[in-house]
Amino acid sequence: MPKRHGLDPARLRLPELGQWTTIRDHLVERLPRVPAARIDELLDAGEIVDLDGPIAPNAAYVPGGAVWFHRDLPEETPVPFDITVVHRDESLLVVDKPHFLATIPRGQHILETALVRLRRDLDLPDLVPAHRLDRVTAGLIMFIVDPAARGAYQTMFHRRAVRKEYEAIAPVRDDLTLPCTVRSRIIKEKQILAAQEVPGEPNAETEVELLEHRDGLGRYLLRPHTGRTHQLRLHMSSLGVPILGDDFYPEFTDKSVHDFTRPLQLLAATLEFTDPITRLPRRFETTRTLRAWTDPVGWAG
Numbered sequence: 001m002p003k004r005h006g007l008d009p010a011r012l013r014l015p016e017l018g019q020w021t022t023i024r025d026h027l028v029e030r031l032p033r034v035p036a037a038r039i040d041e042l043l044d045a046g047e048i049v050d051l052d053g054p055i056a057p058n059a060a061y062v063p064g065g066a067v068w069f070h071r072d073l074p075e076e077t078p079v080p081f082d083i084t085v086v087h088r089d090e091s092l093l094v095v096d097k098p099h100f101l102a103t104i105p106r107g108q109h110i111l112e113t114a115l116v117r118l119r120r121d122l123d124l125p126d127l128v129p130a131h132r133l134d135r136v137t138a139g140l141i142m143f144i145v146d147p148a149a150r151g152a153y154q155t156m157f158h159r160r161a162v163r164k165e166y167e168a169i170a171p172v173r174d175d176l177t178l179p180c181t182v183r184s185r186i187i188k189e190k191q192i193l194a195a196q197e198v199p200g201e202p203n204a205e206t207e208v209e210l211l212e213h214r215d216g217l218g219r220y221l222l223r224p225h226t227g228r229t230h231q232l233r234l235h236m237s238s239l240g241v242p243i244l245g246d247d248f249y250p251e252f253t254d255k256s257v258h259d260f261t262r263p264l265q266l267l268a269a270t271l272e273f274t275d276p277i278t279r280l281p282r283r284f285e286t287t288r289t290l291r292a293w294t295d296p297v298g299w300a301g
Contacts, residue, residue: 001049001068005111006119009068020061023048027067034072042069076112077258083114084287085122086140091277092153093118093127093143094284099263102135108257114141131157134230136245139166139268139286152276163272165223166232169265169292170241172210172218179209182238188229194248195230197238204228206235217244219293221269232266244292244299262299265292 001009012030020026024043028036039048046054048069055067081098088094095118102109105116119127130142130153144150156162183202188195207223218241222232230249236242237249244265247253267290272283291299 001070003119003125004070005073006116006125007070007105007110009070012067012069014062014065014067016063018061018063023055023059023061023067024057026061038072073110074108076108076110079112080260083117086284086287088122089145091144091146091149092130093122093124093145094271095141095143096287097133097138097141097268098288099136099138100257100260103129103132103141109135115143118143130154131162133268136247136264137266137268138263138288138290139266140271140284141268142271142284149277156273156276160225160227161273161276163223163270164268165221165270165272167211167267167269167290168220168222168232168236168243169217169290170220170236170243172213172216173240176239176241179207180239182206182208182235184235184238186228186231186234194252195228195234197234204231204235206232208235208239215296217292217296219290233264263291265290265299 014023014026018026020029024039027039027048031039040057042048043055043057048055048067050065050067079098079101081101083098083101084096086094086096095114097103097114102113103115105113110116115127115129119125124145126147127143127145128150130144133139133141142153144153183205184197185200185202186195186204187198203226205225207225209221211219211221213219220236224231233243233246233249237246242250245262246264247255267286267288269286270283274280275282
């Protein structure tokens with residue numbers, strides 16, 4: 001089954017044990033969020049397939065088999081910002097992602113993600129991300145063009161062999177001594193949106209430097225040495241200088257995903273590493289700036 005909107009079909013393995021008579025019976029039970037009538041529509045249209053092709057609506061259950069189909073897409077509000085290509089070659093694609101655009105399909109964000117947009121707009125159906133960036137954070141993301149190079153580049157990120165720098169706009173505290181290094185233990189529990197710092201052996205480390213300041217705001221340079229969820233946002237908040245536009249730290253604000261105002265003022269500014277294939281040094285820099293610094297009145301709305 002070919003990709004649709006740049007997305008692979010979902011694969012559903014049929015359990016070895018079960019009392020289902022038909023594949024339809026199993027799908028109705030296995031997919032409770034999909035109305036039975038919609039499953040019937042997909043079957044009638046030949047849009048649920050196995051290795052031999054479309055399956056019949058009354059096809060017998062096959063223990064240990066598998067079926068493929070494309071899931072229905074959620075309704076999405078278009079993210080009204082463009083992706084900027086910073087670098088492209090036969091192996092790599094580096095882009096500047098705007099605020100509010102997720103890196104990969106997940107939950108209610110499918111078509112309005114960087115991966116799907118780039119696969120479609122650049123005709124790169126095999127494109128995969130080397131790492132991820134939060135939906136609300138703007139800046140550099142690296143994607144892998146050549147499938148044969150995926151292991152080398154993804155492993156480089158897993159080994160923390162990539163030097164990253166971020167910029168952030170946040171308040172200034174006269175009593176805060178900078179530069180400094182923040183170390184803490186961060187945990188992120190499933191089904192809970194915010195991460196938290198807890199007692200224990202540190203597993204997160206960030207260098208924080210104040211580059212310049214004016215009118216009570218500072219432009220900060222952040223160098224993470226680890227990659228915990230929301231690490232930079234938590235560490236800035238723990239210093240008493242939460243990043244402007246942060247709806248999670250220090251206090252949670254219930255902001256609609258359709259609200260594109262006052263973006264988090266955090267920018268993935270540089271990626272630097274030794275290429276694992278060519279062994280040559282690589283450095284990529286963002287083309288973006290943070291609006292709360294360049295246009296504070298416009299950012300505040």
